Amino acid sequence: MAPQPAATLPPTLAERIARTRRRALSDARAHRTPDLARITSGRWLAPQLLLVERRLPLCHAQGHVRLDLARSSAPCLLESLGAHTCDPERMVFFDTETSGLAGGTGTIAFIVGLARFDREVLRIRQLLITTFAAESALLDEIRSFASAGSCLVSYNGKSFDAPLIRTRARLLRGQDPLGGLEHIDLLHPVRRAFRRDWPDCRLRTAEERALGFSRVDDLPGSQVPEVFRRFMRFGDSAPLPRVLEHNRHDLVSLAGLLYPLAEAHRSGDA
């Protein structure tokens, strides 16, 4: 009889998926994980939660702006933004590195960078998780660093980073570690002051134009999600120090931006 069936039993789910979809080539070579704490000069705060701490003296200049100058500009800028009650010592610069740029519940912040002026230094604390299980500890750590009374300073953080942290906390059925904190998103004053003169107001542009700072061999932010995915999938941790460095630059530039913004305000642009 005519066409003979190739098989007589209905195929299994896996076979059917494989038939209908082209299977992605997986190069599942497991990377050997070097000691992450050693290559990042960090230490384990909790299992799978790494802390990388740096203290940057205020004589450090980001581009042509020294941090002590930025720090002394803070009161003027805070006032111009209507945040008089915020004490410059309580400002917490805040930036995350995430598994995706689209937002939504399926995006996780796997690196959270926090920084504050602490006497003669800018104290930078970066938290990195190596498993999803450590996320809860990460959120607790954020809460203890950005304690009550802190004033968050971010770049586009009101739209992206803070809601992301809130979402993650809710998924873990916990409290939002940033809930109730004052939050200054520098994207908005930057837009007001420089929109007319700059091609765009991305942080990278602001650094170059307002701080005269250009990054050397920086890992572009758009590549961060793939670094995370490869780390989760294959254990490839080699690019992680570069992500941390990228995140540190973001934090320092955030602090540095206080000065040109205050200047712009003083000269009446803002």
Add this chain to the structure above:
Amino acid sequence: MEAFDGIHRAAQPLTRPSTQPAKTPAAPLPEKQIDLVDAELAAYPLPGDTKHRAETLIALLAHRHPERIAGELVIPARTARHAEFPPGLDARIVTALRARGITQLYTHQREAWDHVSSGRHTVVVTPTSSGKTLCYNLPVLNAVAGTRVKALYLFPTKALAQDQVAELLELNAAGALGVRACTFDGDTPGDARRAVRTHGDVVVSNPDMLHTGILPHHTKWAQFFETLRYVVIDELHTYRGVFGSHMANVLRRLRRICRFYGSDPLFILCSATIANPGQLAERLLGEPVAVVADSGAPQGKKVLMVWNPPVRNAELGLRASARSQSTRIARLAVKLGLKTIVFANSRLEVEVLTKYLKDVFDADPRLPARVAAYRGGYLPTERRDKERKLRAGGLDCVVSTSALELGMDIGALDVCVLNGYPGSVAGAMQRFGRAGRRQRTALGVLVASSNLLDQYLARHPEFFLGASPEHARIDPDQLLILMDHVRCAAFELPFRDGESFGGEDLRAALDYLAGEGVVHREGANWHWITDSYPANSVSLRALAEGNFVAIDVTDGRRNVIAEVDYSSAAVTLYEGAIYMIQSAPWQVEKLDWVGRKAYLRRVHADYYTDAIDYTRLKILAEFDADEQARARCAHGEVHVVRRVAGYKKIRYYTHENIGYGNVNLPDQEMHTTAVWWEARPEALERTFGTRHEALDGFLGAAYALHHIAALLSLAETRDIGRAVGDGNGEWSAVVGPGGRPNARAADGTELDIARGAVAFRPAIFLYDNYPGGIGMSAPLFDLRGEVIGRATDLVAHCACKDGCPACVGPVLADSRSRESSPRAAALRVLDLLQEASTPLQQPDARAVQ
């Protein structure tokens, strides 16, 4: 002057009905015909009171053209059956209802209330304007006003959602209930969204918004989901096929998110008449659903007719156009003072019909328009304006596409004319539902076009007018759809070991996604680790491989002028193709297959193009078979390869072939499911003198079977593919340029099937035209007796001589001189196949209710 519907190859793409050259707008109606309508009316004195004018129209049509009325169904008037307000109903709502003149409920409204208050998911199936919305608004308002719980309303389109909010707000205001109802859809501005999320008591949205905008951001809706008590799904019958299968998965995701927030909402669903509302609802929810199907609402008498245009050319099977008949009936109705709606099946038809009617009724530009067109593509404000005018009675006639088919409130109408069968009985009945008043007689007329299904229904009005509407089928575990939603669900919330999602093995699906690097297993959890937002790449309305856009590059322009779905792109957008938009020709200059773009230039062409494509199938697995002495029928999994090898240029009107072009496109491949029939070689040799004759029969039978299968499965004909060939993918048969069948090998070369060298085991395949299949083949196998029986009946009783588009497909002139006609050959094939198809099965036997 009555236009003829010409004969056209059915291979022309479905995305552009405007390609049919004979359907260009004709000149204004000649005076003569206007006189004819007036004369017909003059013979019938108008009754003074408008109440009986529909009766007059019915009598007039029956008296003047009894031979055109192929079938008639009179639905007698029904009186109302009432029930008391339920004891638990909030006194404020009772007050609000009384203020609107409602002092008691209809029995079905009370029945729905009783089911819902006992905690049962409930589906309500009652006719249009039977007070269906109160079935869900009452329990929802009662609960929301009383205990501040939340409700989610889902409508298939944005426009309907807005209507519902208006109605809900009216009742809310009348009872001072303080319930906040808001729409949340693509039009909701960003700053209003937060307010809807936090303050909306009743959120009215659509499945697409739930899928892309709400579920992937559920944490922002935490308060809403925590107290979500009711989910209302109206227009349930629209959730069938691909859309319904997606919807079932969106609901799986919704309920999963609700469980996360500790809620377990009750579902209230409403449907137009389909054969299996309870079954459909249960497939969608995956849980038992109570059915309320007995309407207590009053209804005026209703007359439904199937109207077949008169025959103009018996040999070719040509009839007067449906358009001419629809226009005439609408004109009579409007002249009689009856509010009339005409439904057409394409935007172009709407515009043409509107023009014809406006030429008659809106000739004086100083007077307000009496006729209006209503179709998709208008701006929302324009649509609202027309809806308002319709409700207020300022218009006498509206011509519409299916845009009005859904439950939009446009007030009561007297006459509904369907210009051509809309593709499903349920769809036709829903359109007919537009006409009908509580106290007066209403008329619905289906005017049959020359299409196969229309003519089939004209011969079998009982199929259409009888009480057996189609079954809506969905396949929530269709592999591609299921996997799409497993991804979306994994993004929304990590899966945990032991969780389930639909009927398939979730663990296997997650393992697969982990292998692709999309999710990552950690302990008992499966986390999303990819930088993407999966809902954005999943369209609920299609099994999308990515639509193609047609870009107009005439004179340096770069405008997108059309969107073409993946499955028809290969046969419509090949380089050299003439692509028609609103009957104006563009030519495809360049096709970027990978980028899904076609670049077109406006041209003046006196021809259109017709793709030559070959479809080969290879059987991969057979699930079940019916073996008989002369034939067998089976269903299973197949591999389909479709190749567009070239195209023909065909001159308008004369239909002469004026050239060929080559097409170089990748083969379209997919795995899907199919049902197929084969005749045993010995039986075939005994029945047919030559192999060509046999192939003629197979091709004709396939054409008829294809259409009947679509009719029986509540599907569009394009949802099902058909092919004639052998089951090893060795060769496939097509109608050749001269009208003779020929067989092509895998590489497209023509085979000489008359020789014995080629194995000759032709089979007819009907396959699910979606990768992975959409669950239509198995039911078709079960219904094989009915499919063959109805197709035989269709071909045997066609009015044509040798075969026509209404039975075995277009037949070219020279085939009429052949040894036997394609029609006769098709009948012999069907007779052979009949054997392997058990006697007529009642479709109702499969319904679980």
